[in-house]
Amino acid sequence: MMDALTSNFLLAQFSRWERLGDGFRRSGRPLEFSDLVPYIVALLVLGGITAAFVTYRRRNDLGRPCTDSQKLFRELCLAHDLDRSAQKLLGQLAEAFHLAQPSEVFVRPRVFSPEQLPEHLQDEAARIAELRQRLF
Amino acid sequence: MKTPIELTFDVLANSRNESANEVLLAGFEQKSGPLYLGALKTILARRSKETHSAVIKRWHDFDEEEREFVIEARGRISGALRDALLTDDSVLFGNACQIIELMAEYDLVPNLLTLAEHTSSPHAADAAALVQRLTANLSDLLQSPAIGNNNGDPQVFRKSVLDGLKRSLDRFRYHKRTEILDAFCLICGPDDYLLLTILDDPHHPCFKGICQVLASSDYPTIHNLLADLLQSEKAPATILSIISHRTDREFICQLLGLFDQERTAAFSRNLKRLRSFSWLNAPTHRLSGFEEQDQLRAVQLLSASGVSSDTKLDAIEELVINGEPAGRATACDALAEFSGDHANHLILQAVYDTAPQVQAAATRQLRDRHIPGTMPLLSDLLDSKHEEVRCSAREALAEFSFENFVKTYDGLSEEARQTTGNLVQRVDEEYLPMLKEEFTSPGVKRRLRAIEIALLLEVVPFVVDNLIALLTDNDHIVRTAAAEALRYWPVPEVQAALESAAHDRSAAVQNAARSSLTVFASYEPTNSTGFAEVQQ
Known part of the structure; x- marks a missing residue:
């Protein structure tokens, strides 16, 4: 019974089987590089998307062991619910005081002192004071 | 609700980003304040050697809270x-050593041992000293588990530390760190194979050092170790020698304390192998200066040991003369195994001691020593104001019992009967009931002898009922003797009994009864109440 069913199924697909080995026959049309281009492009796109996804995940995976000062800074900013402009201002402060890494601003309240602010940040004194209030 | 600073340190504590360590060190650079304390706590909550080293480096500046x-x-x-x-x-x-000691970090003992063995290292001596202190701490923990230790099981630490120490002892000939020997002795235990091997081999590199530790260490654990070895099945001769030579008071007390518990056969055997005690000759540790209980135990120790008789006698003499009351009494008891003039002299001296218990102990031995002039002394002691002395005197004169008196009565002269009878009355507290029993004995001779003894001891008032009963005895000689004896107690009851006996079928009894009644007539009349009072 099973043998009969199997043979019927194979016979039903037989028309496609006939074209299977066309590319390998001397008598058939030889395989061109242009034939593979769409496949290669598709693979590259897929690889790019995967790499981008992995990089994105790695960048935002705070539970992953690493030594990344920027990531730590983002982690702290996220914990304190700081928006992008506040993060930028804290980064500027760290740079102005030549801190080893931007996260140090979270443990150095003196960098927020208005009298110690560098000239180019004097305009931001009010926001910096507000940030100090928020972080300490 | 967390404060912003708490939130920052919370993130830093839990972050798996190693950059957090640098941030924490930046916070820890500040000398005080909430940021500093927060950084310290967070550093200690994380596992980072770099930041922990920074903390250890500043340990000496920390206050109590920070150290905690x-x-x-x-x-x-x-x-x-x-x-x-x-x-x-x-x-x-130095800071690390302090922290390790405070933390009782036994896991680091192997590292300390390695360092201690490096004789060229400037820290070798400190490391060895720290091993010794840590091991002493561990031995205290093992001795008193009640102290408690949140670190873990002390037995587990003991095993690992002991393994490390044993490995280090294998290299003792190179490093010669006596602190390691000390540490080993503190936790090895009396059954340790290496310890017993060293003690049995005088050529072992550690032999001298171990003996030195056991002979001089004042750690209670070492005292316990020596005591345990003394009680072991086969105590090494070295240990016996060390015990003999120790003269420190704490150890002596520990040794004497062993006599509070039941002695095993092995312990008794080992004690017999102890031939001397240096502390007996130490002027600073005279037996008479010991506490009362220790004097008792010291006598027990000396008696159980193999110390020479002369030494024992000298020690006992010191106690008999200068000891505390209980010590003097025990020393007197211990004198029982010594004969000779010296011991006799000590016993006679003790008989006049101020303490009754000492007098009693000496009195018990007086009779057996056959010291001339003892009988009058014992006779006096029978009347001592102290019950225990009287008891001892009676015990010493136990041969003067009523039973013996009755047995030998017929062979005694009149004078001897009187003297012995008086002594029996004072020695044998049960003589009266026994005399009463004699009145009812089946033999005529015994009943007659009982009447005679009652008259001799002048106890007729106490046996008057028995004598009245004998007036109806089957034997007329007994009835006659009873009628004669009753003449000394002229009370109405006796008079009535005698008047009845005057009508006895035997003429001899009638005559005796009448004779007694005639004697009655010469006395003042009395009554039953008077009789009872006199009897009382």
């Missing part, structure tokens, strides 16, 4: 402590 934070981080900072031990920085090393 560090101690609580036990286990997490072991790596940094291990690194600090290997550093050349003396401050860092």
